[in-house]
Amino acid sequence: MKKLVLAAVLALTPIAALAGAAHKIAVHVNSGDPAALNMALNNVQNVKSYYDEQGEQVEIELVAYGPGLVMFVEGKSPVADRVKAMSLENEHLKFSACGNTLRKMSQKLGKDVPLMSEASVVPSGVVRLVQLQEEGYSYVRP
DSSP states (O other), rough: OOHHHHHHHHHSSSSSHTTTOOEEEEEEEOOHHHHHHHHHHHHHHHHHHHHHHHHHHHHEEEEEOOOGGGGGTTTTTHHHHHHHHHHOOOEEEEEEEEHHHHHHHHHTTTSOOOOOOTEESSHHHHHHHHHHHHTOOEEEEO
């Protein structure tokens, strides 16, 4: 009887719950306004704090493109200190920079635009957001 009950419980329990899966959040940033950039980072901190208090893991990827790419531009980011600190404090936080936007910015300026080391370049910010949602990430746009 115990085996039958256990089998029924396992059959009704989502696989993700059994594996202790993390919450997954994709944060969309396409504004270069310092208030919008700070709001996105506040959202990241608040989500992380909430799940930490629940004893649950959360994976967060912040994807910036268009004017929002300024968030990661070395020497120009109005939130550089926060990005650096948050990157060190949270191993489950990724910062992704749109390669399309970076290429266009570099062409417009006639030189390479340096990004902060905390950011990784993805081919397309929009495509990256689609991929993350297809992988089960919840979408947040502050």
